[in-house]
Amino acid sequence: MLKSTPDHNPELKLGAKFGSTLSAALITAAILIGTGLPALAGVIEDRKANFKANNGHMRAIGGAIGSGDFDLIKSRAGKIAEWAAVMPDYFPEGSLGSDSSAKPEIWEAFDEFKAAAQDNHDAAMAVIAAAEAKNGDDVGAALQALGASCKACHQKFKAW
Numbered sequence: 001m002l003k004s005t006p007d008h009n010p011e012l013k014l015g016a017k018f019g020s021t022l023s024a025a026l027i028t029a030a031i032l033i034g035t036g037l038p039a040l041a042g043v044i045e046d047r048k049a050n051f052k053a054n055n056g057h058m059r060a061i062g063g064a065i066g067s068g069d070f071d072l073i074k075s076r077a078g079k080i081a082e083w084a085a086v087m088p089d090y091f092p093e094g095s096l097g098s099d100s101s102a103k104p105e106i107w108e109a110f111d112e113f114k115a116a117a118q119d120n121h122d123a124a125m126a127v128i129a130a131a132e133a134k135n136g137d138d139v140g141a142a143l144q145a146l147g148a149s150c151k152a153c154h155q156k157f158k159a160w
């Protein structure tokens with residue numbers, strides 16, 4: 001049986017919870033109004049530059065397999081891994097616009113987005129491991145898996 005003491009009054013609890021949610025929302029709004037707009041524009045530019053660099057790293061790794069330049073492979077795969085590790089931080093809620101191909105699904109399933117970035121990171125680390133073993137065939141296979149991890153995220157979270 002529900003007793004109507006203040007401690008057990010579901011309406012009172014709801015009220016308190018709503019109040020704290022509301023003040024958290026107000027604080028967030030204040031932060032966004034203070035610094036949000038230029039920061040959002042900058043973050044889209046920054047992440048696009050990092051993704052463009054990724055394309056260059058992928059091509060460089062592909063070329064270095066033939067020449068057996070395993071140090072270059074390690075350093076370029078390291079750059080991809082580093083970017084993957086911080087990638088979700090470059091997707092603050094609402095950082096969308098005509099200059100961005102990010103899909104709103106990112107924020108509807110942010111855990112999934114983070115998991116896709118983690119997969120990308122792990123795939124880049126596997127390329128490094130293959131390069132450390134100086135095995136060109138393994139690097140090739142790991143590079144393909146890395147490319148697949150880029151594509152998997154794009155298919156779900158990138159519009160064009």
Ligand code: HEC
Nearest residue numbers: 048051052054055100101102116117120149150153157158
């Ligand atoms: C976890 C998700 C995710 C992973 C992993 C990922 N991307 Fe992306 N990528 C995106 C999203 C989202 C955008 C759109 C960013 C925007 O326009 O705001 C994007 C954009 C791009 C762009 C276009 C940049 C531009 O100038 O518009 C390129 C190129 C790209 N990614 C390459 C790659 C490559 C190569 C990899 C793998 C090594 C990769 N991405 C891994 C999500 C991902």
